[in-house]
Amino acid sequence: MVTTNGTPTSLVEPRVTLPASRSRAASRALLWSAPTALLGATTALIYGRLNFVPSGISNRFVDYSLAVAASPIPLAAVLSLIKALRWWLLCLWPTPVGVFADRSHLQFQLGPFGSRRYDTARMEVRYPFELAGEAEAGSFEAFLPEEQQFATLLPRITHPDAPEPLNRVILRFAAASEADAASALRPVLELWRSHAGERGAP
Secondary structure, three states: OOOOOEEEEHHHOEEEEEEEHHHHHHHHHHHHHHHHHHHHHHHHHHHHOOOOOOOOOOOOOHHHHHHOOOOHHHHHHHHHHHHHHHHHHHHOOOOOEEEEEEEEEEEEEEEHHHHEEEEEEOOOOEHHHOOOOOOOHHHHHHHHHHHHHHHHHOOEEOOOOOOOOHHHHHHHHHHOOOOHHHHHHHHHHHHHHHHHHHOOOO
16 A cells, blocks of 8 residues: 555545745736726826815815716725735735645635635535536536546535635636646545535435
8 A cells, every 4th residue: 555654645634735826916916006007197187186275266166076076086096906905915925825725624825815714514516517507507618528527627616605616716816727726636626525425415
């Protein structure tokens, strides 16, 4: 029997780490920085011309009305700035960031995007061929051979505490293609699916 440090491989607890892509984070930071700069310049141009002090050419109420009407622009600039800063911070985060998975938990340590931990006991892990009759079953991946789906696709991973499928979060942040992520996670995916099967057994 093959062993790892004297322990049978069948007893070794599988643990998988998918580092976050800092280069992809930098690209997204740049993408969000562009509208931030454009909206910021527009805000400065609009509000720089307003005069909130009564004068012979302004009764200030018109200026206040214009300021209120234009308020979505600075708000959008602030939101874009926050998004850009979060991606920049992820690029520069001093501690390891990424996806960490084992038999019992799936954990996201994403720096400025927060840390989340999901127990696999309540997860559902299903491939496209298992989603017949559901909205996501309409994608072309559902028609691929089952062996190819297992080899190249991440299944849909859902958890009652997660606001979106966790496979989307993995692909959004991990520095790996979907096929590489599926290959790396395969040992734990099989365990998670077996847990789901045990829950569904009579």
